[in-house]
Amino acid sequence: MEQGRSGCPINLSLEVLGDKWSLVIIRDMMFGNRRHFRELLHNSEEGIASNILSDRLHRLTERGLVSRAPDPSHKQKVIYSLTEPSIQLVPVMAHLGAWGRRHLPVTRELAVRAELLERGGPELWEQFMDELREQHLDIPRAAGSESVFARLRAAYEAELLRD
Amino acid sequence: MEQGRSGCPINLSLEVLGDKWSLVIIRDMMFGNRRHFRELLHNSEEGIASNILSDRLHRLTERGLVSRAPDPSHKQKVIYSLTEPSIQLVPVMAHLGAWGRRHLPVTRELAVRAELLERGGPELWEQFMDELREQHLDIPRAAGSESVFARLRAAYEAELLRD
């Protein structure tokens, strides 16, 4: 059992998430609902390589941020799911997106979701986390207003059409 | 002018902060008020190497997250300061710390600050950011209650004495 560099919460978080790809993968699973290896590989904006994706999925799995399960519809397919710890990264994602939107040269259509998440605030994040728990952990949620997931997607697609 | 992998806010944030050291350095400047190379080098929990520290300080400087200025008291000393963009990382730090504290094997005394920041919520973060603006940007703040910086430090030291 190798231990990290220090017991500081921020340092430990970085030892799990502190690379260029882990959070991108979680982002795609979270906001793009990509659940299969091939989806994560080809539908990514950034073009991750298959060996890196494979490595990160294993690493995230053994650290408890991702779980894998066979897909009943195809004996070879694997479904990757978020876990409760990674679902609780939603506020971190929201803040990180808001910060990037404010200080870095973001693309308009990709910034829409970050803006919506930021304006929605903690209540919206909680609702979104409940939707993720339903999608990934099979925990039914109280039927609420229109899905945050759908709203984020709709806002993005509306922005695409503005060109 | 090389551009990144995509214009997504989260991806762009990761291209700036997505390594194991950048946020650790910003954390030490932010919560430990380390402003000199030597302080950052030796007083760090994690033991960063000098070449890495040098590289990251340059990188963070050219990306606008850190500024450098000569120290009038010593012709060779350099004072590193946070900038407005990096001060605005306080909420990200708070959430990241809270997440790490909840899901990773943190050390008790190092977790105290994360807990205090989490319980304080956005109002406390704003107050802390104003203190950072005073310390790093020379922007005077309205005289308020006891400094958040001092409270975080006191809580940490009180926890150390409990051994």
Add this chain to the structure above:
DNA sequence: GTAACTGATTGCGGTTTGCAACCGGCTCGG
């Protein structure tokens, strides 16, 4: 004058990264 301290740089070996090609098992259409 000299010893300690300043922000770095250099050399080196090991690890990680990104890319392209490839793999055996599986599914589906004909």
Add this chain to the structure above:
DNA sequence: CCGAGCCGGTTGCAAACCGCAATCAGTTAC
């Protein structure tokens, strides 16, 4: 039942990056 294409990966390789120890020249305190 056969071939094409899909499935989650693995392999080989070159380049970049990483961490460590030693070292540097200029500055300061004594």
